[in-house]
Amino acid sequence: MGFMAGFFGGFTLTASVLYLSVQVHRSTRIAQRDAIREQVEILNDISSPLGAYYRRFAQEDNLQESRIAPPPKKPSAEELLKHQWNKEVEALAKKTVTLRWQDVTNTATEVARVISDLVKRQ
Structure with missing residues (x-):
């Protein structure tokens, strides 16, 4: 009984630690993905002709649409x-x-x- 309890206890502990580390890694990757997408949107907004040169000729509606949308609610x-x-x-x-x-x-x-x-x- 002692061996089986120790074996399953160790297995449970190891599986829990692995699960938690995978979840932390996943959440970090999602945060990095969101940050990179936001930076790409900013760079695209700056480098587009509308954002770089013709901002004063742009209509307000188009200018507002080109702004970065808030991140989707998780x-x-x-x-x-x-x-x-x-x-x-x-x-x-x-x-x-x-x-x-x-x-x-x-x-x-x-x-x-x-x-x-x-x-x-x-």
């Missing part, structure tokens, strides 16, 4: 879990709606027959 962990939960519930609801009770009855009868055969052999 969903929180709670929203991601809600979305995953809703997908699971939707899948179960679809499965329940398409379920044929005749198939359930046949499966239950077959399972009961197999169990009774196993009990009779022993």
Whole structure:
């Protein structure tokens, strides 16, 4: 019992550390991606003819559209879990709606027959 508890405890600890390090790495990469995209937008805005030379001739609407859009709102962990939960519930609801009770009855009868055969052999 001590070996198995130690083995699984070590496995759990190692898996947790690996999972957390992968999540930190992923969030860092996403932050870097967003920063690079924002910098590219700024550089494109500066280097475009509208931004570099013809700013005074540009209409206000076009000038406002060429500004950098605010970064999209990142969903929180709670929203991601809600979305995953809703997908699971939707899948179960679809499965329940398409379920044929005749198939359930046949499966239950077959399972009961197999169990009774196993009990009779022993």
